[in-house]
Amino acid sequence: MRKVSWNVFTLATLCAAMCLCDGATVALAQQQEFPVATRTLKNGMKVLVQTDHNIPNIALYIFYRIGSRNERPGTTGISHFFEHMMFNGAKKYGPGELDKVMEANGGSNNAYTTRDVTVYQDWFPRSALPLIYDIEADRIRDLSFDPDKIKSEREVVASERRLSVDNENAGVLDEQLWATSFIAHPYQWPVVGWMSDIEHWTMADLKHHFEMGYAPNNATMVVVGDVSPEEIFKLCETYIEPIPTHEPPPPVTTVEPEQMGERRLVVHKPAQLPLLMLGYHIPQTNNADFYALNVLRTILFQGESSRMYQRLVDKDQIALDVSSADEPAFDPTMLEVAAQPKQGIDPQQCEKAIYEELDRVANAPVSDKELEKAKNIRLVEFYRQMRTINGRANTIGTYEVFFGDYNKLFDAARNYSAVTKEDLLRVAKGYFGANNRTVATLRPEEAQKAAQ
Amino acid sequence: MTRSRANRSLAFSGARTALALIFVATIFAASFAPLRAETLRMPPHEKVVLKNGLTVLLLQKHGVPLINISTIVKAGAVADPAGQDGLATITADLLRKGTKTRTAQQFAAALDFIGGSLEAEASSDYTVVNLEFLTKDLARGLELFSDVLLHQTFPEDETTKLLAQSADSIRAAKDDPQSVAIPYYCGYLYGTHPYGRPGSGDEISLATIRRDDVVKFYEANYAPSNTIIAIAGEFNADEMKSKLEQAFGAWPARTVKAEAIPPVTPSKGKRLLLVDKPDASQVYFAIGNTGVSATDPDRVAIRVVNTIFGGRFTSELNEALRVESGYTYGAESFFDDRKAAGPFAIFSFTKNETTTPAIDLALQVLAKLHKDGVTEEQLKSAKSYIKGQFPPNIETSRQLARIIASHEFYGLSDDEVNQLEARVDAVTPDVARQVIQKHFPADNLVFVLIGKASAVGPAVRKYATTQDTRLISDPGFWPAPVASKK
Numbered sequence: 001m002r003k004v005s006w007n008v009f010t011l012a013t014l015c016a017a018m019c020l021c022d023g024a025t026v027a028l029a030q031q032q033e034f035p036v037a038t039r040t041l042k043n044g045m046k047v048l049v050q051t052d053h054n055i056p057n058i059a060l061y062i063f064y065r066i067g068s069r070n071e072r073p074g075t076t077g078i079s080h081f082f083e084h085m086m087f088n089g090a091k092k093y094g095p096g097e098l099d100k101v102m103e104a105n106g107g108s109n110n111a112y113t114t115r116d117v118t119v120y121q122d123w124f125p126r127s128a129l130p131l132i133y134d135i136e137a138d139r140i141r142d143l144s145f146d147p148d149k150i151k152s153e154r155e156v157v158a159s160e161r162r163l164s165v166d167n168e169n170a171g172v173l174d175e176q177l178w179a180t181s182f183i184a185h186p187y188q189w190p191v192v193g194w195m196s197d198i199e200h201w202t203m204a205d206l207k208h209h210f211e212m213g214y215a216p217n218n219a220t221m222v223v224v225g226d227v228s229p230e231e232i233f234k235l236c237e238t239y240i241e242p243i244p245t246h247e248p249p250p251p252v253t254t255v256e257p258e259q260m261g262e263r264r265l266v267v268h269k270p271a272q273l274p275l276l277m278l279g280y281h282i283p284q285t286n287n288a289d290f291y292a293l294n295v296l297r298t299i300l301f302q303g304e305s306s307r308m309y310q311r312l313v314d315k316d317q318i319a320l321d322v323s324s325a326d327e328p329a330f331d332p333t334m335l336e337v338a339a340q341p342k343q344g345i346d347p348q349q350c351e352k353a354i355y356e357e358l359d360r361v362a363n364a365p366v367s368d369k370e371l372e373k374a375k376n377i378r379l380v381e382f383y384r385q386m387r388t389i390n391g392r393a394n395t396i397g398t399y400e401v402f403f404g405d406y407n408k409l410f411d412a413a414r415n416y417s418a419v420t421k422e423d424l425l426r427v428a429k430g431y432f433g434a435n436n437r438t439v440a441t442l443r444p445e446e447a448q449k450a451a452q
Numbered sequence: 453m454t455r456s457r458a459n460r461s462l463a464f465s466g467a468r469t470a471l472a473l474i475f476v477a478t479i480f481a482a483s484f485a486p487l488r489a490e491t492l493r494m495p496p497h498e499k500v501v502l503k504n505g506l507t508v509l510l511l512q513k514h515g516v517p518l519i520n521i522s523t524i525v526k527a528g529a530v531a532d533p534a535g536q537d538g539l540a541t542i543t544a545d546l547l548r549k550g551t552k553t554r555t556a557q558q559f560a561a562a563l564d565f566i567g568g569s570l571e572a573e574a575s576s577d578y579t580v581v582n583l584e585f586l587t588k589d590l591a592r593g594l595e596l597f598s599d600v601l602l603h604q605t606f607p608e609d610e611t612t613k614l615l616a617q618s619a620d621s622i623r624a625a626k627d628d629p630q631s632v633a634i635p636y637y638c639g640y641l642y643g644t645h646p647y648g649r650p651g652s653g654d655e656i657s658l659a660t661i662r663r664d665d666v667v668k669f670y671e672a673n674y675a676p677s678n679t680i681i682a683i684a685g686e687f688n689a690d691e692m693k694s695k696l697e698q699a700f701g702a703w704p705a706r707t708v709k710a711e712a713i714p715p716v717t718p719s720k721g722k723r724l725l726l727v728d729k730p731d732a733s734q735v736y737f738a739i740g741n742t743g744v745s746a747t748d749p750d751r752v753a754i755r756v757v758n759t760i761f762g763g764r765f766t767s768e769l770n771e772a773l774r775v776e777s778g779y780t781y782g783a784e785s786f787f788d789d790r791k792a793a794g795p796f797a798i799f800s801f802t803k804n805e806t807t808t809p810a811i812d813l814a815l816q817v818l819a820k821l822h823k824d825g826v827t828e829e830q831l832k833s834a835k836s837y838i839k840g841q842f843p844p845n846i847e848t849s850r851q852l853a854r855i856i857a858s859h860e861f862y863g864l865s866d867d868e869v870n871q872l873e874a875r876v877d878a879v880t881p882d883v884a885r886q887v888i889q890k891h892f893p894a895d896n897l898v899f900v901l902i903g904k905a906s907a908v909g910p911a912v913r914k915y916a917t918t919q920d921t922r923l924i925s926d927p928g929f930w931p932a933p934v935a936s937k938k
Contacts, residue, residue, distance in 0.1 A: 054515060055843035056492065080458045087460065096775060099766045104833035106840015108765070111460040125840040155778030160458065162734040162803060163781055169627050192458045270731040272623040272925055304548075304560035313617070314557065320617050320624060327457065342620050373565045380518075380567030380586060387516045387848050 036396065036406060037229035039236070043245040044217025047236050048396055048406055049229040052389055058225035059393040060122040060132060063401045065220075066213030067116040068193075069186040069331065070249045075205050077193015080113040081157050082209045086120065087111075088149040091142035095149050098135055105131055115187050116330045117401060118213070123390065126226045130235065137239040140214060145206055154198060161192045170338070173267055173277050173442045180265045181279040181334055181438040185256035216240065218248040222397040224389045256281070256332060263438040271444035276347040278337040278354065279438040280431050285328045285402040291415045292423040293335065293431070297324050298374040299366055299424070300357065301337075305373070307361065312353050318345045322354070328402040335431070347441045355434075362428035365421040378416045461765055461782060492843055494866040497684075497856055500693060504705040505677030508696055509856045511684040513849045519590060519685035521597055522853035523581040524861050526680075527673035528574045529651040530791075531711045536661055538653015540574035542614060543669045547572050547581065547600040549610035554599065556610050566592055570600065574651055577713075577791045578861060579673075584850060587686045590695070598699040601674070611663045619658045622650075626924050629729055629736045629902040630801070637738040637900040638795055639930030640725040640920075645714060647794065648930070655927035675706035682857035684849035716793040718742045719898050724916035728905035729924045735903030736801040737811060739818075741893035743796030746789040746862045752875040753887045754787060759834040760826050761785055761817075761892070762798060766833075768817050773800055779810040787891075791862070796893065804907045811899075811915065822894050825885045835876050 037049045067079050087109070089095035102109060107124030122132050165171035175190045182188035192198075221240070223232050259281055283289055300307050301324045304314070312319040322339040339350040385391045400406040497511035532539045548563070548570060549556040563570055568585040581600065585593035625631045635650040642648030653661070681700070683692060718741050744754060755763075762769040762785025773783035783800035798818065802810040826834075846852055846869065859868060899915050901908070902924065913919060922932055 055847050057840075057843045083458075083460055096766075096771075100833070103764055103766050103837045106836040108837070108841055109460075112457045114457045123841070123844065125843070128840065152776070152778030156774055156781055159734070159779070159802065160781040163630065163801060164458070167629060167732055167734050271627045273620065273627060303564035305557065305564040309560075310557065314613075317613060317616070320620055340624055342617070343623055369565070373561075373567075376565060377567040380569075380584075383516050383518055383586075387518070387850075388844065389847070390844065 034392075037233075038406075039229075039233050041216065041236055041241045043241055043243055044215070045219050045221060045236075045240060046400070047221045047223070047232065047240075048400060049222075049227070049232045050224045050392060050396065051226075051228055052224060052392070053226050055389070056226045057123065057125055057389060058129065058223060058227050059389040060124075060136075061222045061393040061397050062120045062136065063220045063222070063397045064118045064120075064213055065116070065218050065330075065401065066118055066209075066249055067114050068189060068191045069115050069252050070213060071186060071189070073189070074197060075201055076189040076197045077157070077191065078197075078201055078205055078209050079118055079213070080191055080193065081153070081198070081201060082206060082213075083111045083113045083118050083120075084153050084157060085145065085150070085206060086139055086143065088153060089144050089146055090139040091144065092138045093135055095146050098139065101131065102128070102135060107132060113191055114327055115191060115333075116328065119394075119397070121390075121393075129227065129231070133235045133239040137243065140216065140219075140240070141243045143210060143214075145203055147203065150203065150206070154201070157192070158195065158198050161195060161198060165190065165192060166195075169269060169271055169275055169442055170277075172269065173275050173440050174336070176265055176267055177277050177279050177336070177438060177440040178334065180263050180440065181259075181281070182256055185254050185331060186252060187256070187329075187331065187333065211246070212249045215246045215248055216243050217245045220397060220400055222393045222400070224393040224396070252331065259436050259438075262434050265438070265440050267440070267442045268445050269442055270446065271442060273343050274341050274345070274347045274444055275442040276339045276341060276350050277440040278351075279334040279440070280337075280436050282326070282333060282335045282431050284331050284333060286404060289427050289430075291412075292419045292427045294378065295371070295374045295416060295419045296361065296424050296427055297335070298377050299370050300324065300361065302374075302377055307357050308354065311357050312339060312350060316349075316353055318342060318349050318353065322350070328398055330402070347443075351439065358428065358432040362425065362432055366424055371419075371421060371424075375416050375419070379413065382412065492846070492869070494846065494855075494869045495852065498689070499860075502676065502697065502701055504701065504703055505675075506700055506703065507680045507860060508693070508700075509680065509682040509860060510689050510692060511682070511849070511852050511856060512687060512689055513684055513852060514686050516849070517587040517686050518849060519585055519587055519593060519683065519687055520848075520850040520853040521581075521583045521593075522682045522684075522857040523583075523601065524680040524682075524857045525579040525581070525674055526577075526678045526708075526861065527669075527711060528578045529576050529649050530646040530713055531669070531673060532646075532649060532653075533665070535657060536653075536665060537649045537657035538618065538651070539661055539665055539669050540579055541651055541653060542611075542618065542658070542661055543666050544572035544574050544579045544581065545614055545618070546606050546611060546666060547604050549614065550605050550607040551599045551603040552605060553603065556607070559596070559599065562592070563596055568593060568596065570596075572600070576647055576649075576651060576794070580854075580857075582850075582854070590687065594695055594699055601679075602700070602703055604670075606663055606666050606670070608663050611666060615658050615661055618653065619655050622652060622655055622658075629727075629732060629924070632924075632929070633736045633738055633799065633900065633902055634797075635929045636725065636727055636902065637740075637797060637898070640723070640900050641719060641740070641742065641795055641898045642716070643931060645716060647713075647716065647790065647792070650929050654929055656933050657928075673708060675708045676700070676703045677705060678708040680857050680860045682853045682860070684853035684856070686849075713792045716742050718793075718893070718896060720896055721918065722895075722897050722899070722916035723918040723920075724899040724901070724912065725920045725922070725930060726905055726909055726912065727900070727902040727922050727924050728909075729902055730904055730906065732804070732902070732904045734801050734803050735807045735901055735908055736799075737807075737899065737901045738797045738799045739811070739814060739897055739899050740785075740795065740797035741896055741898060742793045743787040744789060744891055745791060745793050747864065748789070750887050750891060751789065752872055753879045753883050754891055756831065756834050756838065756876060756879045757826060757884050757887050757892070758785055758787060759838055760830045761821055764834075764837055768821065769798060769800070769814060772813050772817050773802075773810055777809075777813065779806050779813065783814065796891070804904055807901075807903070807908045808911045808914075811912070818892070818894070821888055821892060825881055825888060828881060831879060831881065831884065835879070838876055839873060
């Protein structure tokens with residue numbers, strides 16, 4: 001027997017809960033419920049469905065728990081290359097046919113690869129529903145590897161790398177930052193792969209990757225939109241369930257050793273403006289500090305009233321912008337800070353101002369107002385993610401995969417509300433120390449000189 | 453900043469066309485959904501014109517407790533005075549930087565406290581001010597909204613600060629060739645026509661702008677009769693109307709001189725601009741000519757044909773330049789429809805070594821479009837694609853507010869959505885042939901390339917009789933400033 005479980009998720013309830021915690025009352029015009037139905041197929045794939053009739057469309061996301069962290073030196077970037085090859089022909093839909101058939105039926109697709117996961121996205125009108133399952137089943141079960149396609153797709157990925165890394169200063173610096181901050185763990189290499197690895201993958205590498213990562217029991221499917229759970233489960237029984245299960249990728253056992261002192265790197269590159277990026281080691285996403293860190297990041301970086309914007313952009317006028325980012329991660333990861341110094345400003349000036357602000361937040365509690373603001377911002381951001389079927393599919397999948405349970409989504413508001421000033425002091429002290437940081441600086445050199 | 457991920461493909465019909473209208477309707481094949489033969493329609497909305505001439509549009513949409521306001525002030529980069537490119541943008545950027553009751557810092561604090569988002573920017577035809585906040589914060593949200601629109605003071609120090617930052621932002625953008633391809637292309641395509649102006653301004657024009665210019669621009673253009681306020685989301689319409697009347701009813705009526713857009717003349721012959729970025733390993737290229745206006749009667753047919761030519765993953769361009777040859781990660785074409793004829797361009801990029809093979813191939817695909825037109829099968833596929841992909845464009849109150857504001861500005865109606873299923877389906881191979889002949893350039897082409905001139909310069913000379921070059925670090929885009937300050 002397959003288990004069907006239901007969880008009623010109410011946007012309005014969530015809002016009310018959040019606001020009550022903040023001592024406010026709220027009157028909501030209308031409540032709308034978005035129940036999530038789940039089922040685990042016999043082959044181990046978990047399927048989550050949320051019905052929404054707002055528009056007659058469906059978003060279908062498949063999360064595979066495989067990314068560049070599962071790679072090895074010599075074949076870096078193969079997860080991402082493989083993601084491209086998933087569109088280049090299987091048994092029933094040959095090279096080029098997947099896209100042609102999908103678009104001719106009103107659908108479109110994309111996919112993304114991170115250090116941890118590979119995610120396939122289909123967006124389509126409900127009329128394309130059986131077809132989409134036929135396509136997905138075909139490529140999960142019977143992907144083929146055409147040597148000509150491998151050759152041309154290798155060039156496509158090289159072009160993608162030139163676009164997002166080699167000809168983009170922030171891309172270059174970011175790559176160097178990860179490579180320096182991580183010395184043991186596979187997070188050190190870029191998702192897109194080093195260029196020399198892109199040039200040298202073999203057919204055998206691709207086949208190995210498919211066998212390792214593309215088991216149904218290594219995947220989670222999320223469907224949101226104009227469809228009922230029963231319809232989706234029935235399609236899954238027909239198309240997905242017969243696909244045999246097999247071993248998931250071997251665990252990544254390497255643990256990044258504690259960083260015991262600041263690391264610095266410099267990139268000299270033709271540019272008009274310098275760049276600064278900092279990396280701090282932080283725990284994996286499902287760690288309890290996730291919420292406190294996000295609240296802290298909000299206070300420091302989000303909006304023109306944030307501490308960093310006020311200091312670097314508004315008051316000192318040494319930067320054009322300052323921001324922070326992190327991605328969901330299975331293993332201890334990195335919180336990145338990036339600043340775009342103004343022309344002629346030494347990046348070290350920005351560095352100094354950032355450290356002063358980090359010290360300030362580590363040594364004195366934030367104000368009540370700042371804390372309340374950050375929680376309000378997190379709540380609105382939550383609605384922004386959840387207002388489209390695409391955003392909801394991605395969010396439900398992210399919580400299911402990275403927190404181990406989509407139900408954690410329903411706890412997010414409560415978890416944010418529970419963050420205290422003491423939590424913020426503790427995480428600021430714990431993670432923003434000098435010994436835990438890597439500093440990457442891009443220093444402009446004359447373009448003419450570089451061309452010679 | 454999501455650099456730790458890599459995507460499979462470029463997002464088609466992305467930011468560049470975000471302000472353009474969407475010309476598609478939708479229907480759903482009933483084969484698998486017999487009970488749902490619905491046609492997608494715009495939700496009902498109403499229009500109120502206040503005594504002072506302010507146009508207010510209201511659209512109630514339930515589900516998520518957010519309110520979105522999209523405001524159009526009918527003055528964009530086209531209204532920038534000569535030599536002061538970027539003035540409309542700077543004026544929009546300064547709206548939040550100080551009001552009669554709030555400093556820039558106090559305004560930011562008030563906005564951030566409710567998790568609100570405010571975007572103010574100028575496109576060619578108009579300035580748009582978008583605000584979003586939770587329904588429960590309606591009173592504060594509207595107060596902040598009227599503050600930015602009516603009560604700003606344009607403080608001298610904030611103006612100076614912003615101008616310096618904006619000029620540096622252009623320098624930073626030039627370090628990333630993809631992000632400046634379009635300003636160079638529009639400059640070279642339109643020359644001195646206002647559509648050639650960089651909306652952001654450039655390093656030279658921004659240096660000429662003073663606070664007085666901003667105040668003058670505001671006073672000349674920000675007036676009730678020149679403004680459309682569209683509100684969508686979860687609210688009570690009667691309550692909203694009375695609140696808006698309170699907030700904006702006393703905005704004094706003022707006569708505004710409508711900005712006339714000079715007629716657009718398509719570029720003749722073949723011209724090529726090579727923007728030299730000496731360290732580039734990849735060449736970024738835009739090829740095309742002027743396109744059409746937002747109200748062109750052929751707009752739907754153009755949309756259908758462009759979907760086939762360069763508007764989706766399996767388009768002719770992407771199939772040739774990416775899928776079959778591996779020259780690039782992405783190739784596309786787009787029409788950016790405006791009040792007068794906006795630009796049309798083919799856009800792609802490739803490594804230095806394959807510059808001419810890739811451009812040759814793009815030109816062959818264009819030539820083939822003219823020679824062979826499109827097939828019945830291609831039309832069928834493109835129609836399904838457009839109709840199937842349309843609904844997510846009218847999914848949120850944020851999108852709906854922008855669409856109704858934009859329709860009002862261009863004088864278009866809900867038929868853009870409600871009737872276009874029929875309009876899309878009416879496109880036949882014959883109609884497509886006429887549209888290709890009339891709107892897709894053939895022999896008259898403008899080429900703009902950003903790349904390493906010493907590597908690709910000699911080979912690309914064959915494309916045009918008129919050739920120009922610039923160094924990317926030179927101030928300005930195009931036309932080149934007369935006296936270049938180095």
